Amino acid sequence: MKTFPKPLTAEEERLYLKRYEEGDQEARKVLIERNLRLVAHVAKKYQGSDEDSDDLISIGTIGLIKAVATFDNSKNNRLATYAARCIDNELLMMLRMRKKTSREVSLYEPIGMDKEGNEINLLDIIEGENVDVPEIMDLEADTRRLYQILHKVLSEREQEVLRLRYGLFGEEEKTQREIAQRLNISRSYVSRIEKTALKKLKEFF
Template sequence: MKTFQKPLNADEEKVFLQKYQEGDPDAKNVLIERNLRLVAHVIKKYQGLEEDPEDLISIGTIGLIKAVTTFDHTKGNRLAAYAARCIDNEILMYLRTRKKTSREVSFYEPIGTDKEGNEIHLLDIIEGDFEDTVERYSFEENVKLLYRLMESELTPQEYQILKMRYGFFGETECTQKVIAGKLGISRSYVSRIEKNAVEKLRRHFQSAGAS
C-alpha cells in the first residue's frame, strides 16, 4: 500500500481549515492529502473482505473529500474524528451497493429444472436424498457426471479449491480464508477461482443435459 504524508497537528489543521474557508483551493488539497493516512486506517477494519484494498482507499478518499468540504471548524473539533465517520459511511454505502448488484455464482444457483419443473441446484446433486428408485438412479448419474466434469473441465487449481471448499472426495470442507492460508494466496483470489469454477461446471452440466 502507498506511503502517506504525515498528518497535520492541531495548529496546522486550524490554519489550513481557515485558509480553505477563505477560498484557498490549495488548502483543501493539503487537508485531503495529509489525512489520507486516516483512510488507510479506517479500511483496516474491512480486511478479510474480497474487496481490493486500493478500491476501498479510493472509496474512502471520496468520504474524506466530503468530510473536508462539509466540516464545521467553528465547533472546535478535530477534522479527523468527523472524517473517520464520513470515510466509514462511504465505504459502507459502497459495500451495500456492491452486495445488491453483484451476482454471486455459487452451488446454490439453479442449473435447470427436474421433470416436475422444480429447480435443480448443484448442491442438490451432492446432498440429494431420494427414496424413489428412479430418482436415486438419476441422482447417482448426476453425481457421476458432476465428478467427471470436475476432473475433465477444471484446472488443477480450480479442482483443488472446489474439493476443499465443498468437501468433495473426502476433503474437509473449508472456508475461503482457510483455503487461502493453505495455498498461500489471497482470499479474493480464492473467491474468483471458486466462482469461475462453479460457473464452468454449471455451463457444462447444462450442456450435458443432466437429468
C-alpha cells in the first residue's frame, strides 16, 4: 500500500503558496507532494469502475497539478477544497472519454505498415523517434490515453501532423513531403512540428 506525505497545515500551506506566487518552483513541488493523499482519497470512489488504481492516481495528480497552478490564494480558501474539485473533474472527464472510446488500443496493436511491408505499432513510433519514456510501459494496459490527451497536449496543427505522419485515427500514413504539400508549408517546418509534438508527448508521459 502506498504511503503519502502528511498534508500541510493551514499555516504551512499559506507559506508555500506565497513562495510559489513569488516564483519558487520548489514550493510548487511541496504543494503537490503534500496533497497526494488527497488525490488517493478522491480516487477511491472510482475504484469500482474497473480502472487501475495507479491509473486513477496518475489522472488525479494531473488535476492536482492544475489546481496548484490555478488556485487563487487571495480568496482565503484552503487549497485542498479547490484541489478536490479539480481532481474529481479530471477523473470524471477521463472516465467519460473512455466510455466514448469503444476500441481497445494496445502499444503492440498494428496501426500501419512501413515501406518494407512490416507492421508498425505505437511503441515503434515512440521508440523510433528516440523518445525516452521511462513510464510508457505502465500505460500498456490502456494506451487509449494517448489518443485522448492529444487535444490537451498538442496544438491543432501538431495533432494534424501526427495524424497524417503516423496514420492515426484512420488517416493514411504520409511522408513529411506529402504532409507539407497538403498543408502548404515547408517539409522542414513539418519536421519541426513533428519533433515538437513528440517531445510534448514524451514530457507528458
